[in-house]
Every structure is written in structure tokens, then in C-alpha cells.
Amino acid sequence: MKRPVALFCFSLLVAWLGVSAPVSAKQPPPPLYWGAQIGNQLTGEAAPWDMNALHAFEGLAKKPLSLISFSAPFTECVGSNCTFINFPLTPIENARNYGAIPLFSWSSSSTPESGPQRL
Numbered sequence: 001m002k003r004p005v006a007l008f009c010f011s012l013l014v015a016w017l018g019v020s021a022p023v024s025a026k027q028p029p030p031p032l033y034w035g036a037q038i039g040n041q042l043t044g045e046a047a048p049w050d051m052n053a054l055h056a057f058e059g060l061a062k063k064p065l066s067l068i069s070f071s072a073p074f075t076e077c078v079g080s081n082c083t084f085i086n087f088p089l090t091p092i093e094n095a096r097n098y099g100a101i102p103l104f105s106w107s108s109s110s111t112p113e114s115g116p117q118r119l
Helices: 003-017 051-061 089-098
Strands: 067-078 081-084 101-111
Touching: 051 089, 067 089, 089 101
Parallel strands: 067 101
Antiparallel strands: 067 081
């Protein structure tokens, strides 16, 4: 017997027997996760590279972050000379050590954007 049919038959049996599911007490909703992508405007360096930027932001928001969003390009270019950037383990560990979930976007564009775009 296929699963949807079995579930339907079970539902019919429960309805025929007059059995109802137990009513549980209303539970509070789960906590919300919230976060931000904090640029260099607070301390001159973006979070989570500079955790002081995170603390300055939380002082303004009056609430700790549960998500820290940040991004980095694959390459940095000076003229036509492009250098690949290593995966940023330190900022990810900074966010994790703080107790937040790192939300990292590793883009395929190079900086500056006017430079050659290579994959």
C-alpha cells in the first residue's frame, strides 16, 4: 500500500472510531534569528573581520545578533593582475566563537568591479 493511501485510510479509521488527537497546550513560538551585514562605517573595518564593529552595532540596536552576514569576492585585481582570495576561515570562526551563525556569500565578481572578471 502506498504511503498516502495508508495515511488516508488511517485518517478514515480515526474519524470512524471518533478518536481525536490530544490537544496540547499552546506553545510559544520558537525564537527568531536576526542578523545584519555590518560594513566598515562603524570602526573602519567590517564585521566579522573586526568584531568591534559588531559590538558597536549591537550597542546601537540594543540586541545581540544571531546571524552575521558578510561577503567576499573570489579575486582582487590591480590592473590586469588578479589574485585569488583564500576562503575566509578567520571571519567565519569569529562569528562562530561569538555564538552567531555565519552567513557568507562568496561572489564570483572581482574587486574592483571595473577590473577583469574571472572565474
